[in-house]
Amino acid sequence: MSAQGDCEFLVKKARELVNQDPWAAKAWLITARTLYPTDFNIQYEMYTIERNAERTASAGRLLYDMFLNFPDQPVVWHEISVITSALRTDCQDKQTQFLRGLFETLPGRIQCEMLLKATEQCFNTLEKAEMLLLLLRRFPETVVKHGVKLGESLLDAENMDNQESPVNCFRKLFVCDVLPLIVNNHDVRLHSNLLYKYLNKAAEFYISYVTKSPAAEAQHPGTQDASDLKSPCKRSSQKYIIDGLTEKSSQIVDPWERLFEMLSIVGIRCDWQPDKGARSFADILHRMKDLSRYLSSFDNENHVKYKNQVVYSTMLVFFKNAVQYVNSIQPSLVHGSSTSSQASLVLLEDLSNVFDDVDIDRNKHIHKKRKLAESREKTMSSDDEEVSGKGRNRQVLVNKVDLPNSSEVLESFKLARESWELLHSQETLEKEFSRICVAWKTDTWLWLRLFLTDMIIYQGQYKKAITSLHHLAALQGSQQQVSSPGSLEQHRALIQMASCHFAMGEYRLACEKVLDVICYMVPPAQESTKTQDDMPKMKTKFRKGSDLKLLPCTNKAVMPYCLQLMLACFKLRAFTDSRDDLALGHVIVLLQHDWPKGENLFLKAVDKVCQQGNFQYENFFNYVTNIDMLEEMAYLRTQDGGKIHLELLPNQGMLIKTSSPPLGLLQQEFIPVLQASIQTADRHHTVTRGITKGVKEDFRLAMERQVSRCGENLMVVLQRFCLNEKIILLQGLV
Template sequence: MRVLADALRCEDDDGQSKFLREVFCQLSTDLQHRGLSVIADRSSDTLEHCQLVLLLLNKFPNMVNGHGTRVVDLLLTSEKHAHFKSPLNKYRKFLVCDLLPSLLSSSASDLTHKQLTRLFLRTVEFYVCYMASDNTKIQGTGAEEPVELRLADPWKDMCSLCQLAANKLHWPLADVFTHKRSRDLVWQQLASFFREHSARQEDPFVHSQLVYCTVAVMLQAVVEYSHKIDPTMAPDPPDKRREAAERALAALPAPDCSIWSDGSAAGGTSNGGGGAAIILHRENDRRIECLAAAGTHCSSTRAELVAVREALKSLASLPADSLDAIKEIRLCTDSRACLQTLQRGQAAQQEELPASIWASLHDFTCSQSSSGGGGGGAAPPSLMLVEAFPEPLSSTTSLLGSVPGPSVPGPGPAHRRHRSQELDPTEPLLTVSRQVTFKPQQLTLAFLTGVRCWSLLSQNPALEKEFQRVWQHVLSGNSWPWFQSFVTDVHLYADRLQELAYRTDAAAAAGLGGTGGTGAHCCRALLQRMAAAFGTGDYQLAGELCLHILTGPLLPSALGDPAKTQVVAQCAQNRHLHFLSYTQADVSKYCIKVLTLCLQKKVLGPGAFQDNAVGHLIVLLQYDWPTEEPIFSKVVHLIRQHGTLTYPQFVHYVTCPDIVEEFVYLNTEHGGGLTFSLVPAQQPRGTISTRGVDKGAREEFRMAMLQQIRRTESTLTLIGEFLTAQKDDVLRCLR
């Protein structure tokens, strides 16, 4: 009977298995049932026992009563005692993917209310962790190399099981799990249920289903939001990643040589090795393979680097005629850590292994795109939610407006909600960087769904109490870093500046102290701490954070397209929030804009006239010219009132023709004959007077200004040099 049971569980279609399955079919029903029951009871392995019981239930659906409850309890207890670190383990996988579809579909199932609600949450947790994790290997399989779980459509599977469980619980909200239903319609159903049952919120039947269903909808939305804003935090499933990589490779020009490298270490720490396949496309796709040991004690990253090094060594050993035919090499690896190590540049390498790879790359004179493209195509940039700028923006308008947190909206057609978003002053306008390739509505709708669900769960004490119980003691949601990032974004969206400052203080302090690391995560924390500082009037801290990003290692290496950078939007709302891409173009423009506003507050606000502060502001206004021209007009009015300006750095950093021409005009009698000191003190005629003391001074000043206009440096280059050289003085002006 055990051999027959193994054949029934086996998916192979070989002759032996088919024969054994036919033998089983010839047995009497009673013998089949008794045989499977006996070998299931005698199995000492928990998972095998459960598999045999599932086989029994599939063969005899009427036996689900009794067996179903017992197997569910056994799996949950076994998982608890195994102390796995993730829901992606062998017991939960079998429970969710194998057992529950049969159990919940059976009309004879005897699962209790408590078991159904528990299974509902375990199912949600399993699929959410699968979609939010970059490691989908199943724990506890006992194999030397854990098996990677691959699910064709995880959200569809989750919604199907949640709907089956909700129907068994007789929840009216079961319909929210209809697959691919519009998020707007799902949210409207949740909000409508909340309003219609507002008088019964203390009723467990009401608040439990509202909490459970809202949590499931919220988590699905937040995971998809995390996918969009940070591809490294919540990558797509393996099949989608493969599809995206193949699509990116197909879009690139054909190389002369392709290198496919891979490396691994047992447990990520020992007995590492690497290998590579080299394809010579100019020689009819001739294939060369190489292998190398990475050491008894090594990391997976080192094994990946060893694979790259060996591939380049093998390539260098080719005959001269083969090497002459190679003009472009494409290196493809699945190790992000390997690429990030190499992308630091040759000068930054402190270990011999990556330094030797760079030496080989230089020998081959590889282009930058050949030395690390993440599988042949640049990874999409991370996004970060920041407080942006509504248009028109006056000098007296706060960067952060005061608006209430998101409320539960009334029902209405989905298209009307989209159209009304830009006209509703109680909610910020949400815009998305034009550096991205996906539809912006996918991101904003996922974010708003998450925000509204999060807000609904705190609408009354009964809901909040049940939610906290589920969140902390069942799902352990506070341990999910991607969700904590979302909560920080919620505080920014709701203009809760104290909470925002509290959540970003530690990261900002570490970043300023040089211990916060680099990359989008650290930059994001500093930008959001900057928003809280600016909103509370701490312009010195806001400016310090801006300068740290602009002049330090946090400025991204990905350039981005300056023509697609936009952080100001015309809108009827009081506030404008923008999903900024982690590219040089977007981050530089945003930080310079905030720094300009900080100086603007100091220069145009009450207080004594500060020449350096005025001069620094003029330099920064060039970056977004002529958008900043109205602010410059106010600065000119201030200079007229003061009667002079001493700013020796002018000749080094101001080249905008409109600004230079304005100073030439102010120097004339018609312009007011103002006195300026705009060249360093060691140069002759540092002071330009219009009082008749120096008859040639005005002409000399005019010629000096013409020289300014003729300079060819880009504005961004000049401002970068300015910020590096004048960083300390800019901070002094902001005190």
Template structure:
């Protein structure tokens, strides 16, 4: 008989004697097994029998020592008995507290587990992970242990995070992401770990952005539909909480919490301060990437949503387009500086701040090649492409890139209407040295395609700020008509101010301007004063279409004043029927009472029409007098 066989026979003998004595004499049984243990410390059967005795005696601490020794000694190829014991242990740990009973075996495992060292506890988890076919099951178990035994947090949290992040692309994606964001991240927020790798933290940040932006931008995959009750403010708060805790873990300069009442300019100033403090280049600093991306997408979301507003159960869309200064100035030449943005109620200065903040973040994140690549990759993982595409159109206009603007607008995925395209194209012509025929044709297309929704006239459509100006214009009938009329009036006025050899057309220009500025009078009172001052200086005014188009009470009263004023020598021709007589007689202070009556009757007739809708009248004038307007503007 070999020595090995003799030792094995002795071990089996001692184990057998110990088992026989268990029921009648526990002390003798323990003596037998301790003898076997001393002779064969590396025999699994002996060590497991020792463990079973301590377990039967409810000796939690000693049983923990025995179990720990077995785990450490036989970890590479654990025998089946040990595997079954691990399963029983983990099953007991999973059991809800309400199901615990001191008389049950499960209670022993829970108590014993608390006496096991963190190192052995971790080996138990690794064994479970190795033998489990379900990674989500392993993650749930580790999370349960951390909640039951907080002392395990520092040891097991990194392993749990690694496992969850690795499995977000598996078949358990939904549950892993939800566990990570709804159960594990709150634990991290309460007690941030200090030993997580930067790459793991970056991945957690990205997953948080992906999930919550899916909620915010309403592009959530169907499998997440049970969480759509997360409102945008809640989602933004959670995104900024994740950014904050990840920043603390990586020792970044603190950013700001989410507060919907704060201007986004406050966040931009903080980000700009962080960039100025950065000891490394932006391309090497991930905090700039993530801080800048978060601020960009929250500004982008609020900006695009602000461009669609509900008014009296109707949705009104706004677009950002070029507009003009109140006074004439030399044409603006490239390169264009960033423009002044004109705002109005409902689309106020905060909308302009949202847009500018998004622009500033975009430019920061495009400031060098490495940062640009990282930002592009991160942005592609976020479900906000439709918002980004709309923003890029406005960005191209804002930066004065007409070719890029037209290319983007022709992208069929944007679904840009012909009205919006033509209106934007029209706005691009405002920087040309003169108003050209193609621009006039674009205006005609816009006016032919006006929406039925009226809305109100906008208060601010031009500016006195030098340089480029842009305005948030509602895509409704009155503001668009107001915008086009403003361009026409300003063009005609410039033509009149520069008039030298074609002075014969000044009456038609003045008359056309009077018709057009009725649209939003008295906001055009300065232009009206300019027109009547020109008429006084000319000492004559002929406009045969007066009776067809002039119905503004203030204008009618002014013409009546010019006629009745004893000191006036102005000759007026205001209708085809009375043109000859008025030319002959008004200069004699109205000595012919019949002519006075004819003039007063004309004014009374026009005054009676003062309550007519002005928009159809203006549109009719532009349509009917299209050729005349082209001749006045283009000398054709």
């Protein structure tokens, strides 16, 4: 029998005995190995028996022998691949733990050599990088030789693969795993330019990661499974290339904390000025403002060093706070946003004083139905005077219900604005920051454009803001970053454009944008009308002088704002010295909203009608359903009311003469006033009674019909007014 045949016989005999008498099987293999020490099959069979029996120490010794004596055998590298996969995975099953224990029995030198040679067996960039990373973690002394080389190979692979986003598997492995090993090892000599390059790559990755929107992730349905990311031995070369990191096991914990830790380490290695215990973002920003004042006094080397300190420190404070602000006002744009049902918010000019500016003599025209309580004549408090002075900062109002953490959000908005201003305060800072932004393609970041737009609005640069809003809308459309079709989020740019046009005094354009938005709205449900006595007393501090407000992007919040903005557009035109009945009529219609807040302004309108002696507004009966307003207008026709000539009737053929439904108590009180109005008109027109009788009858029928409409949903009525009268409304603002 040949030697090969003898070996096969001994191995076969051992296999037959392994289940019945494992010790006998082992004896057969020891004998075989003694006789044939260079035969691989005998040693592999011995290893298999020990591994299956989970005898860690003996299996480790046999693997060690095979690795030294048979390094070219494919099955040996298969075993090593299985073991290294177990070392890289987070799995804690029994088999994985056994394989890890087996590897630990090997001498450190052999472990290092085995991992190095295993790396050489890999032909896929990611698999090779993960294997080498395992070596660097277990043997830190190898970082000096292999760390930078590994990092550069990952960045080169990213470039060669033409990754569209910095959030990819190559960059993640470099930033999250390799880079910390490099920068924390002081034996690795790194030039400052290389450190800035790595900090730049890390910042771009982390910022893109935390702001990667769900919609953008959905555009890459071929994203790799998380288990494949953890186990390279299971992956094919085609499955290595991914565009996003969306799986739970690939989520990064505390990305901002990691980024600022990297900033601190780079600062130490580049010999930046120490932070002196500065921990908060406000502290960092304050120190960078101080340092920036002295940049011009440094020599060239220190100027470059401290310029980079100011730029990178301020830039990260800016992005961190800008992201937090956007995450709070429009969560749908940000990857790490809350899953709550909180509506997005939109920054607009504050119109809370739209009902102010009333200067009338109440003694000229008093009616018992509209006497105001003494308490309401003193709504201006000392609190208002405290904030009405010149030179104060602009205030941003927000309801705690809409934004529970409003203080933190507004502080983030403030810090981000101040950071932006610092980065643009000097040419050398602005040039470096712009260079970074161009490389990162920040002009395609929708969330950043939203923040910059709000910042520009806050600064009062309204023309620039409108340009930015057009850019925002175009960017939103190109990236399909919108909510459901027709939603207000989709049209938030229109709302802000209207607000900006109004702030610039361009009332027609403001009204045009508002009317475009109202087309997409669903009127909110009718709310019970509150009398003035039932209205809760509200402290007016910051109310009169506040300039901006964050408003929920909902029908319930935006439609009232749109009506207030239209009222503000027509108010000045209606109350000028020249007569404009059309504008005055529009104001009366719009004042119905949020009644009785606009009661004082309505009294001013009534006063102007009395001064004119007549009033013409043919849309009155189409859209005015407020019982108090109807009563006042009817009272104006009486002797006591001044016998005012009112032309409120539309085309008489359009009047609908239908039986009225049962009247409420308030409506019933109005009937005597209406009758008195008709009777007074009859007494003073006896000469032309036959000619005017029809007109009086039509007025009475129209008033009765309006009384029956007082229960209609006012928002539906006002939306119909905006849509049906769009052309007239816009023509009135030319």
